[in-house]
Amino acid sequence: MTVPNTPPDPAHTEVRAVPDDAVPGTAPDQYAHDPYAPAQEESVESDGPGTSLVQRLLPEVRIGAGVVVTCVVVGLVMAALWAWLAPKVPLVVDGDRILYLDPEGEQRAGADALFAIIGLGAGILTALGAFLVTRRRGGGIAVAVGLAVGGLLGSLGAWRIGRWLGPSGDLIGEARRVGNGGHFDAGIDLGAMGALLVWPMAAMVVLLALSAAFGKREEDPPPYWAPAAQAPAGPPAGPPAGPGAGSEDGGGR
Template sequence: MTVPNTPPDPARTDVRAVPEDAVPGTEPDPYAAPQEGAPVASDGPGTPLVQRLLPEVRIGAGVVVTCLVVGLVMAALWAWLAPKVPLVVDGDRILYLDPEGEQRAGADALFAIIGLGAGILTALGAFLVTRRRGGGIAVALGLAVGGLLGSLGAWRIGRWLGPGNDLIAQARRVGNGGHFDAGIDLGAMGALLVWPMAAMVVLLALSAAFGKREEDPPPYWGAPAAPQQQPSAPPTSPVGPEGRA
């Protein structure tokens, strides 16, 4: 007969009542090699580096391709709106019709203005598309590389779309006393950097003002203290009737 409130004997504990994961030796080893055919986690420290970088590479490549398409539009606008330098044929010479004109500087300024607008547009679009995932270094690199490549493409294609650069052929075509326009070109090569620099500044400003933020952890003095466990008293067996005097 067992005395009431007697603690169970550890030696007589039924093994069948112990759950399987509590039996020593049945816990999975976290450092063991994965078994063949076992599912592999999609992310985590064990994920291959290429698999983790693939989404970032796709986003960066998409931003670069978008900038190249915008560069085509920029080239067409520059070739259409840039002021042309008028020339005149005087015998065997080609002279400026307006020697004091500022058409060259106007073409540089227009290229910089269009590049500024392209930088703002691409940065705003990239931020809105990638805002849910928190942007990332891929967006910034894509805007920097894509903006520079887009500016180079707009410069090259704009020169090709504008008036021809073969002045002798054009002078022969119009004849003596004829007028024609010189090809457009950049005199200040720093205008090529306006697009990527504007995109970086706008992306930084948008990320600082409206970017995704993580919740700050509570300060250590405001965190609730962990409850302290009181030491439990050893169980005592009540004295039976036979133990009374």
């Protein structure tokens, strides 16, 4: 016979886990595995109101600045190639006049075409290099802006520096140097200023094509009719053990 109000034997007491829904004020997380659950806002710790924005923009600015600097360096190479390969306009001194040696020549048009061809190659190379370097991070608007600005600056630099590297543009000084009957080449220049836009436009087209064909892809979310992923089943939780629960073998009455 068991004496009333006698506590159970600790050696034979079975301890059972209490489910979360049995504790007042708690409930299972119904959005834990729901792909369409609303995103929870995370607190962003920052030293000031604009710190987080600056931290997000700083990597983009660095990438864009790097692309622009690279394009400017490529523009120097383009200037050297244009000054070296561009067809020259031959001139001849005839008394107090400077005449074209070949009045029907197409050297000036050839110089414009060569500048556009070199700019096209520079645009393809810079776009390909920028895409390969930034492909893992998914590219970004900074790459496109850097290629557009850098391509335009590179073209302007190649035009200005190429004119300086080419033959002198001082025709009177050159005519006096060679004397009457002498020959010299006129300075190279662009007649079609639209050739300056070939590099940035080609870079934009190539970058867009590479991003569309080989860019980083994000996984599509599951369709709305797909069942939500279930949480892994844990050990079954029994009812809570009450203070009056007796041992399994029980006491004799």
